[in-house]
Amino acid sequence: MSGELVKALSELQEEKALNVVRELLAAGEDPLKIMDACGQAMEIVGKKFEDGVYFVPDLIFAGEILKGISAEVKPHIAEGAEQKRLGQVVLGTVAGDIHDIGKDVVHFMLDSNGFEVHDLGIDVPAEKFVEKIKETGAKVVAMSGLLTMAFDSMKQTVDAIKEAGLRDQVKIMIGGSQVDEEVRVYTGADAYGNDAMSAVNYAKQWLGGE
Amino acid sequence: MTATAQEAYQQRLNRILDAVALKVPDRVPVLLLNHFFAAKYANITLKEAYHDPEKWYQANKKMVLDLDPDLYQAPWMLINPAKAMEALDFKQIKWPGHGIPDNHSFQFVEAEYMKPEEYEALLDDPSDFVMRTYLPRICGALEPFKTLPPLQSFLNGYIVFGLTAAFAQPEVIAAFECLAKAGREYMKYQEKEQQFYKEMTELGYPHWGVAAGLVAFDLISDMLRGMRGSMLDMYRNPDKLLEAEEKFYPMIIQSAILASKMNNNRFVFMPLHRGADGFMSNEQFEKFYWPYLKRLILDTIDAGLIPFVFFEGGYNERLEYLKELPKGKLIAQLDTTDIVKAKKVIGDTICIAGNMPVSLLQTGTPEKVKDYAKWMIDEVAGDGGFIMSSRGVLDEADPELVKVWIDFTKEYGVYK
Numbered sequence: 001m002s003g004e005l006v007k008a009l010s011e012l013q014e015e016k017a018l019n020v021v022r023e024l025l026a027a028g029e030d031p032l033k034i035m036d037a038c039g040q041a042m043e044i045v046g047k048k049f050e051d052g053v054y055f056v057p058d059l060i061f062a063g064e065i066l067k068g069i070s071a072e073v074k075p076h077i078a079e080g081a082e083q084k085r086l087g088q089v090v091l092g093t094v095a096g097d098i099h100d101i102g103k104d105v106v107h108f109m110l111d112s113n114g115f116e117v118h119d120l121g122i123d124v125p126a127e128k129f130v131e132k133i134k135e136t137g138a139k140v141v142a143m144s145g146l147l148t149m150a151f152d153s154m155k156q157t158v159d160a161i162k163e164a165g166l167r168d169q170v171k172i173m174i175g176g177s178q179v180d181e182e183v184r185v186y187t188g189a190d191a192y193g194n195d196a197m198s199a200v201n202y203a204k205q206w207l208g209g210e
Numbered sequence: 211m212t213a214t215a216q217e218a219y220q221q222r223l224n225r226i227l228d229a230v231a232l233k234v235p236d237r238v239p240v241l242l243l244n245h246f247f248a249a250k251y252a253n254i255t256l257k258e259a260y261h262d263p264e265k266w267y268q269a270n271k272k273m274v275l276d277l278d279p280d281l282y283q284a285p286w287m288l289i290n291p292a293k294a295m296e297a298l299d300f301k302q303i304k305w306p307g308h309g310i311p312d313n314h315s316f317q318f319v320e321a322e323y324m325k326p327e328e329y330e331a332l333l334d335d336p337s338d339f340v341m342r343t344y345l346p347r348i349c350g351a352l353e354p355f356k357t358l359p360p361l362q363s364f365l366n367g368y369i370v371f372g373l374t375a376a377f378a379q380p381e382v383i384a385a386f387e388c389l390a391k392a393g394r395e396y397m398k399y400q401e402k403e404q405q406f407y408k409e410m411t412e413l414g415y416p417h418w419g420v421a422a423g424l425v426a427f428d429l430i431s432d433m434l435r436g437m438r439g440s441m442l443d444m445y446r447n448p449d450k451l452l453e454a455e456e457k458f459y460p461m462i463i464q465s466a467i468l469a470s471k472m473n474n475n476r477f478v479f480m481p482l483h484r485g486a487d488g489f490m491s492n493e494q495f496e497k498f499y500w501p502y503l504k505r506l507i508l509d510t511i512d513a514g515l516i517p518f519v520f521f522e523g524g525y526n527e528r529l530e531y532l533k534e535l536p537k538g539k540l541i542a543q544l545d546t547t548d549i550v551k552a553k554k555v556i557g558d559t560i561c562i563a564g565n566m567p568v569s570l571l572q573t574g575t576p577e578k579v580k581d582y583a584k585w586m587i588d589e590v591a592g593d594g595g596f597i598m599s600s601r602g603v604l605d606e607a608d609p610e611l612v613k614v615w616i617d618f619t620k621e622y623g624v625y626k
Contacts, residue, residue, distance in 0.1 A: 012445070014445070014446075053491075054491075055488055055489065055490050055491045055494065056441065056488060056489050056490065057441035057442075057444050057445070057489075057490055057491075057494060058491075060438055060441045060442060061441070061442060061444075061445050064442060096310060096311060096314050097317075098304070098317050098319070098320075099320075100320065101320075101437055147314075147315070147317075147606075148568050148569065148572055148602070148603075148605060148606040148607075149314055149315070149605065149606045151569070151572065151573065151606070152606075177523055177524075177545070177546055178546075178567070178568060178569055178601070178602060179569065180567060180569050182567070182569045182570055182573050182574055182578075183569045183573060185573075186569075186573040194546070195488070
């Protein structure tokens with residue numbers, strides 16, 4: 001049955017996936033096992049995205065189906081039951097930029113690859129990044145920005161992390177369709193990427209999880 | 211126009227037209243995606259540009275005259291006067307000094323402005339949907355329009371003229387006044403705008419960007435359903451989505467052609483948003499995007515106009531589709547697409563414009579800028595059909611580096 005769920009979700013069959021989940025719950029299946037199967041399915045989705053089989057609409061739809069499943073399953077899960085994560089990443093679109101698509105895709109890919117993501121949203125001021133690093137002790141920071149003026153915000157955020165004395169504790173990556181080595185040097189980040197997979201690869205490199 | 215200015219105008223335009231026709235001009239033409247760059251260039255804030263059409267006028271005039279491009283972007287199209295936006299309590303964008311800093315360019319507020327269950331209402335009576343649902347949603351000041359009766363009720367003629375009472379409500383009157391107030395603000399800008407093109411034409415400078423058409427998918431995705439919504443529609447409401455594309459395509463092409471004729475300008479700007487690599491699979495592209503992009507391009511060409519297609523993002527996976535287009539009739543403005551590959555695949559079909567990295571023009575050095583421009587010209591300018599341009603808008607570029615880039619292109623890009 002859970003194999004059927006993995007298949008339905010990873011092949012983006014919304015109704016089928018939801019029906020299987022309902023049947024499983026009715027049969028008294030452990031809700032954590034159901035969520036685990038969903039995790040496996042999302043990993044397949046992530047892999048298909050990485051391989052260029054799935055694209056943004058497919059990721060969005062997979063996330064949407066998962067949301068529906070979670071809504072069904074959540075009431076059955078006992079409190080305190082949590083999944084083990086590889087490491088933490090603080091993520092956000094930098095100040096002045098309200099683009100969320102690239103950031104959301106990175107969030108999805110990091111999450112489906114086992115990282116705990118602290119998503120600060122869009123138009124995130126430098127101090128919010130600093131606060132979150134302090135609060136969580138995260139070792140990786142990922143900044144997103146589509147607009148060219150986001151380069152300055154990225155630089156300011158790196159500077160703020162430096163000023164807070166946290167620069168040595170974190171690795172910083174920047175992402176967006178216009179960033180390149182030039183921008184990486186300018187902002188003082190450790191790495192840059194133009195697609196979501198490079199974010200996953202850096203996170204793995206920096207936090208382990210190969 | 212003086213004879214020399216007229217000659218210069220024609221010479222600049224011909225350079226572009228030769229490149230479009232895949233011929234070899236006297237040198238590589240230079241096209242600007244200046245967008246809001248004039249503000250930084252002339253050292254005014256963007257907030258000022260949104261408040262004072264005269265300042266915006268002078269800033270752009272200075273920029274064009276100094277940089278001396280062959281084709282510049284019409285700088286007025288995306289300026290929404292601040293007072294007009296304020297009068298409407300406009301929700302769909304944030305503009306400098308209103309939700310974002312004085313010196314940052316406006317940003318679109320991505321949202322689901324139409325729910326999936328509203329397709330029926332939209333398709334059934336678009337004008338009614340616009341008047342009583344869409345406008346009240348994107349303009350706070352127009353909320354009272356929600357209380358108006360469906361306009362088609364007036365088809366009942368003299369029997370239903372009691373409906374006019376709805377228009378006498380003080381809130382509705384106030385909403386109409388806000389519309390008129392916004393319109394008056396736009397008129398001030400439009401007057402300057404027309405003066406601007408007239409003067410720049412007299413000084414010898416042609417422009418692009420006064421006429422535009424969106425791909426039907428983008429219209430629905432950007433303006434109505436949001437990226438998320440439209441992409442879920444591909445799965446959950448594919449028929450409605452396609453029906454809406456079909457329904458609104460005629461409006462899109464007719465508006466584009468009309469704007470082009472009214473402004474006596476042959477370039478029709480087509481900014482592509484969701485069709486890029488990664489945003490959808492080729493299969494999804496073929497079903498939801500390409501048919502209406504292709505029609506838009508072909509119908510524009512049929513009207514005797516030149517599509518200026520801005521391929522924002524990467525289109526490496528879609529180049530093959532573009533080979534279906536007629537030879538020498540449009541400009542493909544490339545962002546991050548591999549320009550060498552593009553030249554190979556579509557170079558004998560379509561004039562390529564691009565794709566100097568804006569990051570280099572923002573944070574690079576004169577040497578690096580020249581090296582990159584040289585590499586581009588060496589690689590892709592060889593047999594014509596190429597226009598030097600940047601990957602994206604120049605808003606944050608360094609004015610000095612932009613000057614270096616243009617001057618170098620003019621010097622090194624001479625065809626011998």
